[in-house]
Amino acid sequence: MIRSQFGKAKPKLRKCRICPTRFESRSMAHVVCSPPCTLELAERKRLKAAAKREQEERAAHRVRKQAAKKHGEWEGDLQKLVNKWVRVVRDVNEPCISCGTTKTVQWEAGHYIAVGANNTLRFVLDNIHKQCHRCNVQLSSNAIMYRVALVKKIGVERVEWLEGPHATNKISIPELQAEIARYKGLIKLADKEVA
Ligand SMILES: [Zn+2]
Ligand SMILES: [Zn+2]
Structure with missing residues (x-):
């Protein structure tokens, strides 16, 4: 209001911050x-x-x-994502690896070598395949039929490698976190491609 000292400036009307009223504002505040x-x-x-x-x-x-969060919880988080990726991306068009069914109450991802038997193989993709609920849970992975189909799918050498001895290899939490981020990205990407 530089010109106000000459008494000529018209008061500046300002719109109220709350209602539509225009009022004579005395200051910036x-x-x-x-x-x-x-x-x-x-x-x-x-x-x-x-x-x-x-x-x-x-x-x-x-x-x-x-x-x-404990190491085991990070492992669990990563396992969920790896299993999901197997189920909904890599094996999406495949039947149950063990019994060949295309119908189930719930699709799952089952380990050939169980997580409890060898913790090192729990995230190895050759060891995880889409399975029907019956084979995975009720038949405890239906291992004999699983092996037959697995040999057809990835070859006997890779199956025998899975069955062979494995040094215990504990993945660190930062490595688990990096893998979690990577799988989240892969799943998101696949979602976009379908949509
Ligand atoms: Zn107002
Ligand atoms: Zn099955």
């Missing part, structure tokens, strides 16, 4: 037209601050939770 709008503005600021605080708390909680 004067942004609402009336006491009710002042209250409303304060309430909106309060809600915004509360939402921001809540968001920050949620983020901190997430960080704490990830930091407290």
Whole structure:
């Protein structure tokens, strides 16, 4: 308001931050037209601050939770993603590896060498194939039929390699996290290709 000292400048009207009213603003900080709008503005600021605080708390909680996560939980997270990728991407058009059915109550991904028998092979893709619920759970992987089909699918050498001895190889948490990110990306990519 430089010209106001000459008494000629017209007061500048400003639109209220809350309602459609145009009012005479006395300063940069004067942004609402009336006491009710002042209250409303304060309430909106309060809600915004509360939402921001809540968001920050949620983020901190997430960080704490990830930091407290045990090695076995990271392995479990990765296993879910690897299994899903086998089921919905690599083997999507294949029947159950063990019995050949194309119908099941629920498609699963089953290990040829069980996770409990050898932890090192739990993420090895040759060891994981799409299976029907019956073979995977009720028939404990239906191993004999699994082997027959697996030899046809990947060849006897790779099957024998799976069956051979394996040094215990514990994957570190950062490596598991990197693999989790990679599989998430692969699954997302496949989703896009289908859509
Ligand atoms: Zn107003
Ligand atoms: Zn089956």
